Amino acid sequence: MTIMLTEAYAYALRGRERVNGRDAYLVSFTPRASQQTSFDGRAWIDARSFVLLRTDATQTRLRGPIASSREIDEYRATVRAGVAMSFVQRAETFQAYVGPTASTPIHRIVTFDEYEVDAADYASRLDEAHRSDAVMLRDTLQGYRFLARQPDAASGEPRRLALSSRDHVATAVVGSLFDPNISVPLVFAGVSYVDFNLFRTGTQLNAFFGGTYGRLSWATRPFVRNRWRLAGDASGVAVFYNDRAFRTGVEHYDENIRQRPAQLSLAMVGTIAPAVRLRAAYELGYTRYARAETTAVDFLVPASTPVHGTRFALEAEHGPWNAIAWFSAARRKEWRLWGLAPSTTQLEARTFERYGATFARSIVWSPRAVAHVEMAWMTGRRLDRFSEFALGSFDNPLRGYPSVSIRYDTGAVVRSVATWTPTARVRLDGFGDLGVVRGPDDRRSRSYPGLGAAVEAPAPFGWLLAAEWGYGPRGVNADGTIGTHVVRIVGYKMF
Incomplete structure (x- = not known):
């Protein structure tokens, strides 16, 4: 899920903790507007570089068949070209799908073993992926959306964001x-x-x-x-x-x-x-x-x-x-x-x-x-x-x-x-x-x-x-x- 820690949230400092051997500030965040789908949770921020080390957030005001959704993300802090940054290393999601007769728990773990920053051949590799038969998704503020292949991919843009999801x-x-x-x-x-x-x-x-x-x-x-x-x-x-x-x-x-x-x-x-x-x-x-x-x-x-x-x-x-x-x-x-x-x-x-x-x-x-x-x-x-x-x-x-x-x-x-x-x-x-x-x-x-x-x-x-x-x-x-x-x-x- 995409969490944009902006002015849409109210923040509070809850103390300091150790995360993966690093000193971190523990900050809680709650949505200011309670009528919109948002997130309520905590973030651990590196005390020296101020990059994210961990987030634990629960989605609020869900309106679909998913009645609850909690995600815990672990970040790997690093320095590239003298700039401190962090990448998601492990994302663990717990959800509950509410069906007509029963609820089904969903437990999903996604891990990222390697990142490449500013790769020289990034554009050509992205174009190759777009023109492949692979299923591709884009993480948006509305959740994951399919990148649909276009029939005229040979002469134009190979994929476009799907206007709606198949339901x-x-x-x-x-x-x-x-x-x-x-x-x-x-x-x-x-x-x-x-x-x-x-x-x-x-x-x-x-x-x-x-x-x-x-x-x-x-x-x-x-x-x-x-x-x-x-x-x-x-x-x-x-x-x-x-x-x-x-x-x-x-x-x-x-x-x-x-x-x-x-x-x-x-x-x-x-x-x-x-x-x-x-x-x-x-x-x-x-x-x-x-x-x-x-x-x-x-x-x-x-x-x-x-x-x-x-x-x-x-x-x-x-x-x-x-x-x-x-x-x-x-x-x-x-x-x-x-x-x-x-x-x-x-x-x-x-x-x-x-x-x-x-x-x-x-x-x-x-x-x-x-x-x-x-x-x-x-x-x-x-x-x-x-x-x-x-x-x-x-x-x-x-x-x-x-x-x-x-x-x-x-x-x-x-x-x-x-x-x-x-x-x-x-x-x-x-x-x-x-x-x-x-x-x-x-x-x-x-x-x-x-x-x-x-x-x-x-x-x-x-x-x-x-x-x-x-x-x-x-x-x-x-x-x-x-x-x-x-x-x-x-x-x-x-x-």
Whole structure:
């Protein structure tokens, strides 16, 4: 980011500190005009040469999907031709992207190993770069902007500053999922559309349609003193899939049924501190239940009924760490006895609560190697088979385990991924997960380790190919054997 320490800021001397072995003045700066996007932070200035040694600044009054942005820049002081100057050596950025359903932390580190000042061939090298196929950006007061290539580059200026940024993209998605909980490989194809400035209103829109599955989510730009935004999400599945019954790790085929879920939510997301947000939502769910081929004749299928709920979540970031604490309460419109051994105590589960917390940390080892570790804990009250947590679901994955194959009412999950980018076009991922859970019928907790790997690389005709494999050593296949494999292969093409 570009910080111009001009008269637009109010300054205060906060003392003196040592920075990289140099004596420095510590100066704080705050924007004089609070209605404009600006920066609030501190600067360390060399006490002898008065060049910058370090800045730590938080961007204020953000109006887009980035709700918080903090950057720490380290400078290298030097003397060139008798003139004291400093260059950015390392820039570390922590941001939070607020989406319609969740917030995504962004941790980025940029390092500069070498500078050349007043190079004799600067003009020719700059022209060569402008005429190349490389993607080029310019740092402006409005942020990074693309330097777009011109069609008449051979005879005129090769690049010009883009008048506006591209804020929407459509993507074709084709793939297949091999899941032991699905009797045949699930082939899917669809179109995804993302717009960060719908109708130039600042509204985000994410839409996906894949034949049997569709999802639509959106979020407005901040309003109400530039702090609160409205968000919504809806999804549905057009086909039934298995809901498998497990007790103490053993599948009971005569209690398996079929399900077809749909959900809708509406939320208010507010920034209550520079890196702290509150998300309050109303949720509506509906799942259609039906018998499967193996369902026992005397098994009572549960009621297919709307479920109304509220959810509150507190999100926060600090450096590479981020945390979420959440609570939800729900009530079924109606509920009746179900199962092979129905009991009136089942009716108490008409209302239920769930709550939990998540802690995550990003790790940057080098420009080509990064990692992410996440720890989640969750529990609830009055949970039954159809409201319990499930490992292997889309929002609670465990590598290598079939979808919705492990249910529990109390548990913890650790997920980790290490990413290596050996070339500019190939990315390799390694996964290591561990779930420790306990169901209502378990005397003690059960552990489920999972591991996996993935590769992402370009394919012909402008496609991007991603393949992911996971292995669950304690997963149960449909035929009762132990050890499950889940494979997903997806191709993407942007338009």
